[in-house]
Amino acid sequence: MPQTVFPAAGTMFTPSGFSPHLASTCSEADPEEEEGPEEARGPGACAADGPPITSASLDTLIQHLVPTADYYPEKAYVFTFLLSARLFISPPELLVRLCDTCIKQQQLDQSPLDTAKVRKFGPKILQLLTEWTETFPTDFREEKMVGLFKDIIHRIAPCDEAYWKTLNQVLQTLNQKLAAIAQGEESIVKVNASSVSSISDKLVGFKTKPPPIQKDILSICNDPYTLAQQLTHVELEHLSHIGPEEFVQAFVQKDPLDSTQQPCFSEQKKKTTNLEAYVRWFNRLCYLVATEICMPAKKKQRAQVIEFFIDVARECFNIGNFNSLMAIISGMNMSPVSRLKKTWGKAKTAKFFILEHQMDPTGNFYNYRTALRGAVHRSQTANSIREKIVIPFFSLLIKDIYFLNEGCANRLPNGHVHFAKFVELARQVGEFMTWKQIECPFETDRSILHYLHTAPIFSEDGLYLASYESESPENQVEKDRWKALRSNILVKTKELKEHHGS
Template sequence: MPQTPLLTGLLVSSGYNKNLYQNQTKEEGYSNAGLYYHDNTLVSGSLEALIHHLVPSMDYYPDMTYSFTFLLSSRLFIHPYELMSKVCHLCVEQQRLSDPQADKMRIRKMAPKILQLLQEWTETFPYDFRDERMMRSLKELTQRLASGDELYRKVVQQMIQVLIRKLTTLSHYEEALVKINATATDRLTVLKAKPQAMLSICNDPFTVAQQLTHIELERLSYIGPEEFIQAFEKKGPLDNDKSCFSDHKKASNLEAYVEWFNRLSFMVATEICMPVKKKQRVRVIEFFIDVARECFNIGNFNSLMAIISGMNMSPVSRLKKTWSKVKTAKFDILEHQMDPSGNFYNYRTAFRGATQRSRTANSTREKIVIPFFSLLIKDIYFLNEGCSNRMQNGHINFEKFWEMAKQVSEFMVWKKVECPFEKDRKILQYLLTAPVFSEDTLCLASYDSEGPENNMEKDRWKSLRSTLLSRV
C-alpha cells in the first residue's frame, strides 16, 4: 500500500516496525478469543473478534493482507459505515484516547498506526466514503488524533484531500459514462440508417487495438475491489445473512465494464454485416482478425474475446459465402486460444504467460494484463458459491475470503497499469459512441447479404422485414 512520505516519517519516528507487528500477529492470534488458526493461518473467527483483530494496539498492527481481506469481505456481514463506527469506537476507547490525562507519548505512538489503517482503507476502498456516515466517522476520529499536533494535522489533511480527489474523479467518470451511453443509446433498427464504417475512420489494426486497450484500462481502473463482493449481494450470501447493500449502487463500474464488452461484440458484428458487397465484408472480417491478434499480443484478452464473440454471433457465422473467401488461419489460432473447452484451459495457459511477463516486465507495454473479465467474475462467483460464508459454529469462514482476496488482489495490480499508447480521440469516440445494429437488425442485414437457406430462415427474414422496415 503506498504511503505518503509524511506518514512514513511519522511511523518511523513513533517506533513503528511493520515486520515486527506482522510476526506478532501469528504469535498472539492463538490467544485471541474468537479467532481460530491452523498452521499459523487464520481460518475462522467471530465478526467481533475479526473487527478487534483489525484495530492496532501499542504492540500490534494488522498485516496488510489481513486488513485488505477483512475490509473486502466484511461487507457481506456488516455495513462499511457500521464497521467504521466500531473501529473508531475501539480506537478511542481501547487506547484511552478519550482520556484528557492520557499519556501524550501513548497517543503519539498510537496515532500513526491508526492513521495508517485509515489510509489503507481510504486508498484501497475509497468508494466506501461516498457514504456521508463514513466520511463523518473518518473526520471525527482523525480530528481527535490530530488535535494539538501539527504533524498529524498535515497527515490527516493530506489523506482527506487525496480521498476527495479520488471521489471527485469517480463522479466525473460516471458523468462521462452517462453522456457516452446517451450518445450511443439508440441502436440502429433500420438498415437505411447505416452508420459510418470503422475502416473509414482507421484501417490500421495496430492502432485500433491500442485504442481498445485505452478504453479497457480506463474502465478497469474505476472498478473498486469491493464491487466483486457486492455483485453477489443480489441473491444474498449463501448463509442467508441479511442484505447489507440494498440501499445503494453496488457494482455500477463493474456492470459498465461488462456492458462495454457487449457493445464491442455488437459493434464488430455490425461492421461485418453492414457492407452490401461480399468483398467488403471479407475485408472487414480480416481487419478485425488482425485487431484481435494485436490485442492478444498486447495482453488485452477482454477485447480479444469480445471481437471473437462478435464474429461468432449467428448473423455473422452464417455468412458462409463470405467466410469461404476469408483467410482464416490467424482466426483459427485465436479461436483455439480462447476455446472454452477444459474450462478455458488454453486461455488460462496463455494468461498465466502474460501475467508472468507482466511481473518481470521492464516496459509499461509488457506490464499490460487485461483478463477476459466475464471469466474472472465467473471464477470469483463460483468460489463464492462453492463455500459457505460461515462455519457450523457461526464463525466467519476466513479461509474462503483469503482465496477471494487473493484473486481480487491480482486484479488490483492489473488495473493500475498506465496505458503507454498515444490516444487517438477520433478512434476512441467512434469505438465508444458509434451506433450499432440491434440483434434483429443484425439478422436482417445478414439475410439481405446472404439469403435465407431454409424455410425457418425465410420465415424469420419475412417477419423481420415486415417488423423493421415498417418503422422507416
C-alpha cells in the same frame, strides 16, 4: 468450478505496494491472547511456528483489524479484511465497531488522556484509516464515514496537534480521489448514453444504397495494430475506474446470522456502476464487430472486414488484451455472422481458428488461462510498459470471483467466517488491481475512439435482417423470421415518419 488464483500470480495488492507473502489464515486466536497481540500477529500474519488459521468469528477478525499502542495488522490483512468483510457488515458499521473498540481499549473517553499511550496509538489508527481511504475511497462517499474518521482523531488530537494536520492532508487527498472517480463515472455515463442512442436498424433496408454519411470501420482505421491499440485504450480506461469493492458488492446478499431484514448494501448503494459499464462495453464491441461484418452489400467487402477483425484480434492477443480479443471472437460467432457461409468461404480464416482455439471454453478455458499465465509472467518480468499490459477476459474473471464470493459468504457450521476464502478472493482481486494500474503506452487517436463509442450498431433483429439481406434464408425457419423482421422494420419506419411528421 472455475480456477481462481494462478500459480504465476502470487502478489498481493496493498495501498503502498504488493506483499509477496500473504500468509494463510489462522484458527481462531485464544481470547486471552487478544488483549495484547504482538506486532503483526493476525490471521493474515501467522507466526512461522504456529498452525495455519483457516477461520474465525467475525468479532475476532474485527479485533485483529484494531491497532493498539503495540500492534498493527499486516497491510495484506487490512486489504483482505476490508475487501471481504462487506459481505457481512457494511463499511460504516465496521468503522463504528472499529472506533468503539479503539475508544474502549485506549480509554479515549477518559479525562485526562494517557498522553504517552495515545502518542504510541495515534499514528497507528491514522495509518489504518489512511490505508482504508487510499484503497477503498468510495466507502468514504458517505458523510458518516468521514464523520467517524474526524471523531476518532478529535479524541486523540489533544495529545498531539500534528494529528489534525495529518487528518486534513488525508481528507484533501481523499476528496481529490473522489472527485476524479465522480468525473470518470460521469464520462462513462455520457459514453454509455451515446452508445445506446447509436443502435440503429433503419439502415438495413437500404443496404444496396447506404446513406453516404454512414461510415464503416475501414474508412476510419484500416491498420489492425492501430485499432488493437485503441481498443486497449478503451479497455484500460474502463479498468482504471473499477474499484476492488465492486467485485464484492456486486454479489452481496443478506447475512443469515444478521437479525436485520436488509443486506449490507441496498441496490442503490452497491456502487457497481463502473463494473457494469465495462460489461456493457464488451457487449457493444461484440455487436459493433457483427454490424461491421453484416453491413457491406458485397460479399468481397464482408470477407475483407472479417479478415481485418481477425488481424485485429491477433494483435489484441499479442498485446495481452484478452477482453477485446474475446469480444471480437464473440461478435464473429454470433449467429447472424456465422451463417454467412458464402462470405466466410471467401475469407482467409486459418488465423481465426487458431485464435478461437486459444479462447476455447473447454476445460474451464484451459487454453486461455495458460495464455493469461504467460501474459502475467511477461508483465512481471517486463522491460517496457507495453509488456506489462494484462487485460483479462472480464466475464470469466467475474465468474471466478462470483464463486469465490459464494465461498466467502457461506459461514461454517459454527458460525465462523471462512477466512481462507477471504485470502483467495483478495489474491484474485489484488492481481486485478495490479493490472488496472498500467497506463496505456499507445498514442491516442480521438477519431477512432469516437467511432468505437458512437458508431451505429444493429440490434440482434437488425443483425439477422442484414444477414438475410446479404445471404438469403436457407430454410423455412429463416424465411419466416426474415419475413417477420422486414414487416417489423417497415412498421417502425412508418411510426418514425409519422412521429417526425407530427
